[in-house]
Amino acid sequence: MRLQIPIAIGFLAGFFMLVQFFVPHQFFQQSYLELFDWVKIIGAFALVLGLGSLFRTHIDKIRNRRPDHIYSFVTLISFAVMFVFGIVYGVKPHTSFDWLFKNVQTPLEATVFSLLAFFMASAAYRTFRARSVEATLLLTVAVIVMLGRVPISDYVSFVDFHEASEWIMSVPGMAAKRGILLGVALGVVATALRILLGIERSHLGGGGGGSS
Amino acid sequence: MDTIVLLAIYFARRGDMYIRPIPGLEAVNDAIGRATEMGRPILYISGLSGISDIATIAAMLILGHLAKRTAAYETPIIVPCNDPLVMTAEREIVHQAYIEAGKPDAYEPQNIFYITDSQFGYTSAVDGIMVREKPAANFFMGYFFAEALILAETGNMTGAIQIAGTDADTQLPFFITACDYTLMGEELYAAGAYLSRNPLLVAQLKGQDIGKIVLVAGLLAGVALATLANYIAPDIFDRFQSWFQIHN
Numbered sequence: 001m002r003l004q005i006p007i008a009i010g011f012l013a014g015f016f017m018l019v020q021f022f023v024p025h026q027f028f029q030q031s032y033l034e035l036f037d038w039v040k041i042i043g044a045f046a047l048v049l050g051l052g053s054l055f056r057t058h059i060d061k062i063r064n065r066r067p068d069h070i071y072s073f074v075t076l077i078s079f080a081v082m083f084v085f086g087i088v089y090g091v092k093p094h095t096s097f098d099w100l101f102k103n104v105q106t107p108l109e110a111t112v113f114s115l116l117a118f119f120m121a122s123a124a125y126r127t128f129r130a131r132s133v134e135a136t137l138l139l140t141v142a143v144i145v146m147l148g149r150v151p152i153s154d155y156v157s158f159v160d161f162h163e164a165s166e167w168i169m170s171v172p173g174m175a176a177k178r179g180i181l182l183g184v185a186l187g188v189v190a191t192a193l194r195i196l197l198g199i200e201r202s203h204l205g206g207g208g209g210g211s212s
Numbered sequence: 213m214d215t216i217v218l219l220a221i222y223f224a225r226r227g228d229m230y231i232r233p234i235p236g237l238e239a240v241n242d243a244i245g246r247a248t249e250m251g252r253p254i255l256y257i258s259g260l261s262g263i264s265d266i267a268t269i270a271a272m273l274i275l276g277h278l279a280k281r282t283a284a285y286e287t288p289i290i291v292p293c294n295d296p297l298v299m300t301a302e303r304e305i306v307h308q309a310y311i312e313a314g315k316p317d318a319y320e321p322q323n324i325f326y327i328t329d330s331q332f333g334y335t336s337a338v339d340g341i342m343v344r345e346k347p348a349a350n351f352f353m354g355y356f357f358a359e360a361l362i363l364a365e366t367g368n369m370t371g372a373i374q375i376a377g378t379d380a381d382t383q384l385p386f387f388i389t390a391c392d393y394t395l396m397g398e399e400l401y402a403a404g405a406y407l408s409r410n411p412l413l414v415a416q417l418k419g420q421d422i423g424k425i426v427l428v429a430g431l432l433a434g435v436a437l438a439t440l441a442n443y444i445a446p447d448i449f450d451r452f453q454s455w456f457q458i459h460n
Contacts, residue, residue, distance in 0.1 A: 039264075043297060050296025050326035057325045068344055105330070112332035116358060119365040123389045177381050180397040182427055184379040186420045187401030188266050195269065199221070199412050200404060202276030202305060 007198035014196040054079075141168055216426065220419030221412055231417055236375050236393035237406050243373045244281050247348035253288040253323075254278075255347035257338060257363065259354020259378070260331060263297040266401075267379050271354035272298070272305055273404035274377070278351065279309035283318060291324040292341060294334040299326045335359040339366045352376040352391070353400060356383045364390035377403060 013035070020028035058072035085097040092098065130136040147153040148165020194200040247254045256278065258271035275291070282289045289306065293299035303324045310319035327337045339362065342350065350367040352360070352374070360376075360383040367374050368390045376387035377395030387394045395403055398420065405413030441449035 046296035046300055048296075049300055050293075053296075053299060053322075053326040054328075057322060060322060068340075071340070105333075108336075109330065109332040112336050112362065113358065116362055119361050123361060123365055123386065127389045180379075180381050180384070183396075183398030183420075183424065184381075184401075186423045186427075187270075187379070187398035189423075190416050190420050191266055191270055191273075191401045191404075193218070194405075194413065194416055199416070200273060202273050202309075202404070202408075204304075 003201060003204055006204050007201065010204075011196050011198065014192070144168060216419050216423045218419070220415045220422060223415065231406065231414055234395065234399055234402065234406055236377065236395045236399065237403055239373070239375060239393050240278065240407065241281070243349035243351075243375060244278075244285060244287060246373055247282075248285040248287045250348045252348040253290050253345060254282055254349045254351065255338075255342065255345070255367075255372070256289055256291045256351045257353070258291070258293070258298060258302065259352075259356055260294050260334065260359065261355035262295045263301065265355055267355040268295075268298060270401050270404060271377075272302060274351075274353050274400075274407065275302060276305045276309055277404060277407035279306040280313050283310040283313035283315045286315060286318045288320065288323055290341065290345065290347065292327050292334070292338055293325065294327060294329050294331075296326050299324060331357065331359060335362050338363055342366050342370050342372070346370055347372050350374045352378070352387065353395075353403070354378065355380050356387075361386035361390060367391075 016028075016031070016035075020032045055076070058075050060066075061069045061072040062076075082097065082100060085095070085100060089095045089097060124142075127135065128139040128142065130139050144161060145165045145168055147156075148161040148163075148168075153161035191200070244254065256275055258275060259265070259268050261268055263269070279289055291299075291302055291306065293302060303321055306324055307316075307319050307321070310316050327334050341347075342363075343366070347367075347370075350363075350372045352363060352367075353376070356363075356378050357380070360378070360380070364374060364376065364387055374391035375393045375395075376391040377400040378384060378387060379397050379400055381397070384394065384396055388396075402417050402420070405417050438449060438453070441452065
């Protein structure tokens with residue numbers, strides 16, 4: 001019973017979503033919006049659980065004096081500061097909360113994002129060492145595509161890098177991409193069926209899907 | 213396509229089915245073994261797209277099978293989450309896996325925790341976990357965005373064995389570059405069935421393969437017919453083509 005009821009709910013909800021996608025009747029559209037509201041409400045409750053987990057994790061780290069627990073202090077203090085400013089002054093534009101968000105949170109996120117350039121360089125260096133046929137092919141294709149994207153290739157007269165780059169992107173590249181997407185679409189259909197029909201149950205904690 | 217999958221499931225009841233080996237999934241046991249020998253944890257990331265994405269659900273299914281194996285060896289599994297709903301579901305999955313493995317006391321709910329829903333806040337926190345805890349194996353399953361390479365490269369620098377699986381075609385090259393094994397596209401959805409070895413789920417993989425053969429055959433037939441019709445009877449070709457066009 002512990003498994004049958006969630007499977008039945010999953011099947012009914014999934015089947016309803018499938019039907020409403022194809023039937024534009026007002027009843028289905030309204031019910032769809034109603035269900036979406038339920039999802040938001042569940043999400044709000046889950047956020048409380050998430051925050052509880054966040055606090056417990058960091059308080060445990062501080063209490064047990066685990067290595068680098070200083071960062072747990074930073075997390076909790078940052079949370080408290082943002083929470084107090086948000087509650088006292090609101091979260092609208094030109095408030096203290098908004099100022100902190102724009103001048104602390106946003107630059108920090110931009111910093112982490114910009115690290116991507118360095119990671120890309122180190123990953124490219126490791127991959128483009130032409131130690132195998134595949135790596136050599138990858139290196140050659142990457143060089144052509146990169147040269148096709150920069151103005152300096154205009155000064156090369158013997159090869160049209162722009163055209164070669166476009167051909168690589170739109171013919172072999174696109175073919176591979178479409179092949180992957182077709183496989184993904186089939187995988188999505190199969191996984192959805194598995195869950196709707198209750199064949200796969202491990203997400204319910206039921207050990208479905210057999211033993212490992 | 214649904215019918216093909218359902219038929220394959222029906223025929224699966226008749227006997228064993230062969231499925232091609234997927235190196236990334238064959239390496240799961242090696243990764244767990246390595247972590248157990250080194251006495252280090254395993255890090256599992258289930259993407260950043262939330263519980264409503266089927267890729268996250270596929271990642272959670274894989275987590276269930278993986279947790280059952282790590283529970284058997286009592287190897288800790290760390291699961292940082294960026295969605296509280298995913299965290300709640302994953303706690304239940306891992307808890308049940310530990311119960312099924314006969315090790316309910318080894319389950320540590322605090323190892324599955326919420327960090328933040330901010331993309332790069334989450335990324336920097338996970339990078340910090342990789343550097344501090346030094347997991348022996350990192351699993352990146354689900355849908356990823358720009359953080360894919362940051363996570364995978366940091367994991368690579370810490371020397372962990374890395375297995376990734378995603379249907380995000382834009383992030384696949386990064387995972388292929390920085391990880392030891394990568395499950396590409398549909399392999400992410402096949403992983404749960406592959407790890408379980410349940411005949412019904414394996415049959416579904418067969419169904420997917422048959423579906424692909426039908427699709428490719430359809431594509432080839434369409435190309436041949438369209439080419440022929442264009443030369444012999446362009447009117448019929450145009451009418452046939454209009455069946456597949458979307459009219460607003």
